[in-house]
Amino acid sequence: MKACFMGLGYIGLPTAVVAAKEGGVDVVGVDINPSVVEQTNAGHLHIVEPGMETMLQEVVSAGKLHASSTPEVADAYFMVVPTPFKGNHEPDVSYVEAATRAVLPLFKEGDLYVIESTSPVGTTEAMSKIIFSERPELKGKISVAYCPERVLPGNVIYELVHNDRVIGGLDEASTEKAVAFYSRFVKGTLHRTNARTAEMCKLTENSSRDVQIAFANELSLICDKAGINVWELIDLANKHPRVNILQPGCGVGGHCIAVDPYFITSDFPAESKLIAAAREINNYKAFWCAERVKNSILEFELREHRKPAVAMMGLAFKPDIDDLRESPAKNIVAKVMQGASNADIFVVEPNVTEHNVFKLTNYNQAYDKADIVVFLTAHTPFKSLPYRKDKVILDFCGIFKR
Numbered sequence: 001m002k003a004c005f006m007g008l009g010y011i012g013l014p015t016a017v018v019a020a021k022e023g024g025v026d027v028v029g030v031d032i033n034p035s036v037v038e039q040t041n042a043g044h045l046h047i048v049e050p051g052m053e054t055m056l057q058e059v060v061s062a063g064k065l066h067a068s069s070t071p072e073v074a075d076a077y078f079m080v081v082p083t084p085f086k087g088n089h090e091p092d093v094s095y096v097e098a099a100t101r102a103v104l105p106l107f108k109e110g111d112l113y114v115i116e117s118t119s120p121v122g123t124t125e126a127m128s129k130i131i132f133s134e135r136p137e138l139k140g141k142i143s144v145a146y147c148p149e150r151v152l153p154g155n156v157i158y159e160l161v162h163n164d165r166v167i168g169g170l171d172e173a174s175t176e177k178a179v180a181f182y183s184r185f186v187k188g189t190l191h192r193t194n195a196r197t198a199e200m201c202k203l204t205e206n207s208s209r210d211v212q213i214a215f216a217n218e219l220s221l222i223c224d225k226a227g228i229n230v231w232e233l234i235d236l237a238n239k240h241p242r243v244n245i246l247q248p249g250c251g252v253g254g255h256c257i258a259v260d261p262y263f264i265t266s267d268f269p270a271e272s273k274l275i276a277a278a279r280e281i282n283n284y285k286a287f288w289c290a291e292r293v294k295n296s297i298l299e300f301e302l303r304e305h306r307k308p309a310v311a312m313m314g315l316a317f318k319p320d321i322d323d324l325r326e327s328p329a330k331n332i333v334a335k336v337m338q339g340a341s342n343a344d345i346f347v348v349e350p351n352v353t354e355h356n357v358f359k360l361t362n363y364n365q366a367y368d369k370a371d372i373v374v375f376l377t378a379h380t381p382f383k384s385l386p387y388r389k390d391k392v393i394l395d396f397c398g399i400f401k402r
């Protein structure tokens with residue numbers, strides 16, 4: 001069995017490695033970035049993922065995986081490329097289409113074609129139309145399916161193998177063919193469905209989380225006005241056996257939760273009112289936090305007749321990672337710094353050693369020196385800092401839960 005993975009990013013590369021190592025598949029990984037191809041062939045992991053580099057080195061030196069700039073003839077083809085936005089939050093499937101067009105001349109009878117990229121509903125059907133208009137002789141002779149990933153960065157090796165997966169073919173034979181492939185390395189249950197349901201399932205999972213976080217963020221705004229500690233409130237409400245409220249924060253970031261709901265709202269605007277409102281609330285929460293910081297700086301200046309020192313604690317999009325992509329914390333820091341002539345700002349991110357825009361300060365030093373401390377990301381080391389009554393503390397992510 002030979003598989004060709006189109007896209008060697010945060011999902012494509014780990015999946016290719018695990019398919020080679022655990023599934024015994026011969027893998028070619030294809031990427032348009034020559035540096036990714038070069039690094040992968042040298043056994044160097046270009047993404048951050050614990051344990052993955054050793055696994056990559058094993059499969060490269062065993063000859064089970066190599067990277068290339070061009071696709072090669074295989075038995076199964078996987079589209080694992082980004083689906084970004086174009087215009088006003090409209091999903092852009094042009095990378096999926098380009099990857100599909102690149103591999104379709106190589107297809108032969110009996111092959112499997114799978115899309116893993118998060119995609120709007122109907123993408124698998126749309127790609128199959130392209131495939132069969134270019135290769136009409138293959139109609140009914142190749143399998144076409146959609147199978148989204150669900151892994152959490154930082155825990156990818158475990159989750160790629162142990163998570164359940166949803167697999168939706170354009171017909172039952174396609175679903176079965178895809179199930180047979182994934183069962184080579186997935187120990188979780190493989191749930192069979194159709195392609196449209198599988199596409200919507202991925203969007204639903206991340207939209208569900210976005211809506212739940214929006215509920216927590218909305219509560220935090222209400223509690224701020226009502227003079228109630230939102231952390232205590234949520235802890236108490238969660239004592240109910242059927243209530244499980246998530247934690248408020250400074251907004252929602254990353255490449256998934258803050259993005260995927262728009263794949264639903266752009267195609268079903270009239271129906272997706274709750275999903276759209278959740279996006280607005282989570283975006284508004286980041287704006288609200290930035291305004292809060294700016295107001296605190298002004299209040300301090302009026303009260304103390306000097307500029308405050310401000311510690312901005314955390315840049316990553318969630319706790320204990322170094323990933324700053326689509327991070328509300330990073331955007332809040334940038335916004336506050338834009339009008340920063342009335343404050344000395346220390347930027348803190350313990351998981352990153354250097355940043356090309358922000359000069360980083362050690363978290364202990366910044367906390368010591370600051371008059372105003374703004375907690376943006378709930379990194380574990382912040383939790384061992386002592387609570388200091390002499391400082392203005394804006395705790396947007398529940399470090400002290402006060």
Ligand code: SAJ
Pocket residue numbers: 149150151152153205206209213246247248249250251252253254255256257317318319
């Ligand atoms: N967040 C909160 N409060 C919470 C939980 C999260 O504000 O109680 C924020 C985080 O700080 C972060 C954002 O939400 O800014 C997203 O973080 P996350 O941990 O919820 O999710 P991601 O983006 O790391 O990964 C998600 C996961 N999906 C779900 O949990 C439904 C993962 O399983 C998916 O594979 C991934 O998206 C993806 O690739 O789609």
